[in-house]
Amino acid sequence: MxxxxxxxxxxxxxxxxxxxxxxxxxxxxxxxxxxxxxxxxxxxxxxxxxxxxxxxxxxxxxxxxxxxxxxxxxxxxxxxxxxxxxxxxxxxxxxxxxxxxxxxxxxxxxxxxxxxxxxxxxGSNSFSTPGVEHAHLLENVRDAQQFHSDWLSACAKASFSTTRALSVAIVGAGATGVELSAELLEAHAVLSESLGSAQRFRLDITLVEGSGRILGGLPEKISAQAEVALRRKQVRVLTNTRVVGIRRGALLVPGGEIAADLIVWAAGIKxxxxxxxxxxxxxxxxxxxxxxxxxxxxxxxxxxxxxxxxxxxxxxxxxxxxxxxxxxxxxxxxxxxxxxREREYSQAFVYRDFGSLVSLGENRGVGNLMGGLAGRNFFVEGLIAKWMYISLHLNHHRAILGLGKTMVLALARLLQQRVSGRLKLH
Ligand SMILES: Cc1cc2nc3c(=O)[nH]c(=O)nc-3n(C[C@H](O)[C@H](O)[C@H](O)COP(=O)(O)OP(=O)(O)OC[C@H]3O[C@@H](n4cnc5c(N)ncnc54)[C@H](O)[C@@H]3O)c2cc1C
CATH class of the missing domain: 3.50.50.60 (FAD/NAD(P)-binding domain)
Structure with a gap:
């Protein structure tokens, strides 16, 4: 062929x-x-x-x-x-x-x-950390679906446990770790609304980062704002904390352990x-x-x-x-x-940084941040940033489906959510 x-x-x-x-x-x-x-x-x-x-x-x-x-x-x-x-x-x-x-x-x-x-x-970079096989990865759809299945089981277990708590530890506070923390909080909030008070459980998320700040590749103001938003939602953010190993149910850090029902490895790329x-x-x-x-x-x-x-x-x-x-x-x-077409193309590739948007989950109340547009750094937060973030996804669809079909698809998904709910529970 x-x-x-x-x-x-x-x-x-x-x-x-x-x-x-x-x-x-x-x-x-x-x-x-x-x-x-x-x-x-x-x-x-x-x-x-x-x-x-x-x-x-x-x-x-x-x-x-x-x-x-x-x-x-x-x-x-x-x-x-x-x-x-x-x-x-x-x-x-x-x-x-x-x-x-x-x-x-x-x-x-x-x-x-x-x-x-x-x-x-x-994919992600395990940095040869011992026991990383006990952690979930988020490298492809299969990984994400596997996590979702285990997350639902863990939610059911927490719902009927004596502690009525579910703990999740996420290693790596880049975009993946930060966005996953926010999304899990949102999923938990929606789930809690549908559970009776006797079955509600607490969600404890610990976000562990080896360097001095979360979202290390992005401007400091974005890191600071995202950290404030996560802490406000009771996410435990641990910076300067290097994970030295993982065992089933716990992260090993210098001087102790962080117990967790679910562990996600989202540090680095390789x-x-x-x-x-x-x-x-x-x-x-x-x-x-x-x-x-x-x-x-x-x-x-x-x-x-x-x-x-x-x-x-x-x-x-x-x-x-x-x-x-x-x-x-x-x-x-x-x-x-x-x-x-056997023509010359001598121009080199030049990367232009149009800034960064980080989804912090909810449409309301949580900021989404961006930096470095049009050569200047300025910040967007809240719903505006969320819509800009969504527009990146739509832009990708537009490149492969065209404008008309992207709009139809977006509308169909919105309607589907109205009918079936925002959360997939099966
Ligand atoms: C949870 C998460 C959140 C992210 N959020 C953001 C964000 O907010 N903003 C941002 O800019 N970036 C974000 N990223 C990073 C972004 O997804 C990647 O930079 C981007 O997808 C890279 O595109 P790519 O085409 O190089 O690779 P990919 O999109 O990963 O595509 C690779 C493709 O290659 C296929 N493939 C792999 N190996 C083989 C093989 N051996 N043979 C055949 N096919 C193969 C795979 O099936 C896949 O379809 C995020 C990543 C993750 C995981």
């Missing part, structure tokens, strides 16, 4: 790239020109995983089928997991696909390309260990090293999004954010269209 452009990974960046290329090339020259490969059959925008975990977003309603998106955007789609890259022969191999009984459904496949784009994202096996240069967290044109060290192989290490400023890489993946998709679509 051959395609001019093969994109591996249909996440925040790869899917937007496939949709853009499909609309500009596939529609004119045939959909087989652009092939998207992903190991999943449906797409969920990763920044919403904490909502799936808390049950405030239903992955089955939210998920968009790659085959439907491919048909609408004029690209082709293949399910599969990247196994190897042969940059000399310009082909990749995908792992075989097995069914639940471990029988081979689809054997190993080889796909040849003219240009390859790797957009396979990243790309897949297998990235180092593809014959491309990688850095210490397994990201593919790319130049300012997003080219890896192999000819005609590009990398983008979380899996790429692209220099931003002298001492900083482009951050692993949906915003960066979105900008890189836009850039690479222009590069690849030009290359396919």
């Amino acid at each position: 051959h395609s001019d452009i093969v994109i591996v990974g249909g996440g925040a960046g790869g899917l937007e790239l496939a949709a853009r290329l499909g609309r500009s090339l596939g529609a004119r020259y045939g959909r087989e020109r652009v092939l998207l490969v992903d190991r999943s059959l449906f797409h969920i925008w990763k920044p919403t995983l904490h909502e799936v975990a808390a049950g405030t977003l239903d992955a089955h309603q939210e998920g968009l089928s790659y085959t439907v998106l491919a048909r609408r955007n004029h690209f082709s789609f293949a399910i599969g997991e990247l196994k190897s890259v042969d940059a000399q022969k310009k082909c990749i191999t995908l792992n075989e696909i097995r069914d639940a009984k471990d029988e081979v459904l689809v054997p190993n496949r080889t796909l040849s390309y003219r240009w390859l784009v790797l957009a396979i994202g990243s 790309a897949a260990d297998t990235n180092a096996e593809y014959g491309l240069e990688t850095n210490r967290i397994n990201q593919f090293v790319v130049d300012s044109h997003l080219r890896t060290t192999a000819p005609d192989v590009f990398a983008m999004g979380d899996c790429a290490a692209c220099v931003w400023t002298e001492d900083r890489l482009v951050p692993a954010r949906a915003q960066a993946a979105h900008q890189q998709a836009d850039y690479l679509s222009r590069v690849l269209v030009a290359m396919l």
